[in-house]
Amino acid sequence: MNTKTALVTGASSGIGEATALKLAELGYTVYGAARRTDRLQDLADRGVRPLAMDVTDDASLQAGVKPLVEETGRIDVLVNNAGYGSYGAIEDVPEEEARRQFDVNVFGAMRLAQLALPHMRSQRSGTIVNITSMGGKIHTPLGGWYHGTKFALEALSDCLRLEVRPFGIDVVVIEPGGIKTEWGAIAAGRLRQTSGTGPYAAQAAAVADSLSSEANARRNSPPSIIADAIAKAVTARKPKTRYATGFGAKPLIAVRKILTDRAFDALIKRATGIHN
Secondary structure: OOOOEEEEOOOOOHHHHHHHHHHHHOOOEEEEEEOOHHHHHHHHHOOOEEEEOOOOOHHHHHHHHHHHHHHHOOOOEEEEOOOOOOOOOOOOOOHHHHHHHHHHHHHHHHHHHHHHHHHHHHHOOEEEEEEOOHHHOOOOOOOHHHHHHHHHHHHHHHHHHHHHHHHOEEEEEEEEOEEOOOHHHHHHHHHHHHHOOOOOHHHHHHHHHHHHOHHHHHHOEOOHHHHHHHHHHHHOOOOOOEEEEOEOHHHHHHHHHHOOHHHHHHHHHHHHOOOO
């Protein structure tokens, strides 16, 4: 019962998978959550406990947290990693898809925090790790709904940090840059489907090519670099409030602070291949 317990969402691949394995290596009892438990078999073979969870379904969230606490008696780390990038012109993205983007990336994470907090407060300790993105500090064309979720999660994390600190609970934001995962290809596919024709087609083609380009893929960092940052945060006596890491994260966030809006707009347009 003295072993610390961690819950990692979106654990079936990429950052979530790497994080679950890293925390297990550190001695945590780790529950790896995903909608499809068949994709968690490799984690299960390596000591991570698979957990079926749909972050858009409140009953699923409650059904996931309850047995975790019953089995281990505690919850020490919550890593809100589940999320995806829904790219497309703001005008083109259907309302249903825009709402789903917020349901997965924002409301699911905050609902899990609500469910974990009573247990963390009772034990007077805990760490909530919210995976945002450098996209929570910068903007790119045709990513409005996605960036909106990440900006929102940044703000919610700041407020939550203030609220729960008196109970010995830390809230940490991880801001990944370019990471070698399925994210870019999925976002590019959604973008082409949503805005590949019509008035935004030229922009969509340029941005989709940028998201899925082999050159970017080669420069991107491995998911393990994010898992290492999370491990550093949850084991620190006094963790930093933010960890920006992965390809491009620190320089782009720094440049955004320096440049004017229009200057940054011009930089991002050049970087994504938009010429008008």
